[in-house]
Amino acid sequence: MNIPADDPRLKIKLVTMNGELMPLDDAKISIMAPGLTFAATVFEGLRAYWNEEKQELFVFRMEEHLNRLLDSMKLLRFGEHPSINTLREQLLENIRSNEYREDIYIRLQAYIDDWGSMLAKGPVSTSIVSYPRPRLNAFETGRNFAVSSWRRLDDNASPPRAKASGNYINSRLAGMEARESGYDGAIILTAAGKVSEGPGGCIFIVRNGVLITPGVTSGILESLTRDSILRMALETGQAAETRDVDRTELYIADEIFYCGTGQEITPVISVDRIPAGDGKPGKITRAMQALYDKQVRDIAPENRDWRTPVYAS
Ligand code: PMP
Numbered sequence: 234m235n236i237p238a239d240d241p242r243l244k245i246k247l248v249t250m251n252g253e254l255m256p257l258d259d260a261k262i263s264i265m266a267p268g269l270t271f272a273a274t275v276f277e278g279l280r281a282y283w284n285e286e287k288q289e290l291f292v293f294r295m296e297e298h299l300n301r302l303l304d305s306m307k308l309l310r311f312g313e314h315p316s317i318n319t320l321r322e323q324l325l326e327n328i329r330s331n332e333y334r335e336d337i338y339i340r341l342q343a344y345i346d347d348w349g350s351m352l353a354k355g356p357v358s359t360s361i362v363s364y365p366r367p368r369l370n371a372f373e374t375g376r377n378f379a380v381s382s383w384r385r386l387d388d389n390a391s392p393p394r395a396k397a398s399g400n401y402i403n404s405r406l407a408g409m410e411a412r413e414s415g416y417d418g419a420i421i422l423t424a425a426g427k428v429s430e431g432p433g434g435c436i437f438i439v440r441n442g443v444l445i446t447p448g449v450t451s452g453i454l455e456s457l458t459r460d461s462i463l464r465m466a467l468e469t470g471q472a473a474e475t476r477d478v479d480r481t482e483l484y485i486a487d488e489i490f491y492c493g494t495g496q497e498i499t500p501v502i503s504v505d506r507i508p509a510g511d512g513k514p515g516k517i518t519r520a521m522q523a524l525y526d527k528q529v530r531d532i533a534p535e536n537r538d539w540r541t542p543v544y545a546s
Contacts, residue, residue, distance in 0.1 A: 248360065249324075250358070254327070267344075273309060274342060274343070274344035275395060277339075280366070281337050284531050284532070287531065289542050289544055291529070293528075298341070305396045305397055310354060311354060313355055325543055329544065331363055338495070339361065339362070343357055344360075369495075372500075375514045376499055379420070381406075381419040383403065383419075387423075388452065401432075404432035404433060407421050426480065427479065429451050429452040431493075434492050435454075435456040438483065439517045443472040444473040449475075457494065458525075459492055461536075471520070483507075497522070
């Protein structure tokens, strides 16, 4: 395979498969794995942030990500699997053995392996891959979104609360439609026509100085970034509420942003070509970005339990 010189894969020394460290090319799964054919796979995406002054890498909200992985496995009725303590140790060991001293992304996956039917509960295999991932340019510039013609999955069909691979067909369809139509991203509505979320992140709007985001029963993944933003709003006296959001509120909102581990806090500067506010990243969006950056990098003292130091622990 031809890999470009700046591909983050080239910086990976080792990946973890079922607890064992090995080169990426050695980590293989069976083509008959139910995790592949029937999407019996759940995963997490985490980020760890480098603090130059402290010479330390901090994993953001690691415990909550691990707990969400366990919840996803429970929802998909996975059988015997590694404990949270084992996964925590493996995750930290994985990062340490790669000796990263920059911002990274970590993908943790659990899937039904080997050979089995759609209903197989095991064997459950796990993998951990970490690699350098700098902040997106869109953090500064913002992005143009479109309301998708696809509707969000329903809790009674393919529950978005589980971070399950199968759910990402819905995300892919919406994301592809947006991209092929010349937009940077999508906002997906629920079957009832209310705002749900984007393909890989949650949506906040600002109206009259109040931060507003759909509730956890709106077909969203219970995002840890969303949760962090709501907590930071509370701590700084920024008014915030969770409630149903109508499509037309997107068109008259003063500000909009998209949030998730990967996107962090990405300003949305237009929806369906209608500018959000004055079409530039908004004041409250910028304020939340600044607070978020201080939290993830361990610059601000609040919420110490959100950050796990990699090399000191
Ligand atoms: N919704 C979806 C569908 C996602 O894939 C993600 C990314 N994990 C999020 C929301 C954001 O979740 P988090 O803030 O926990 O990364």
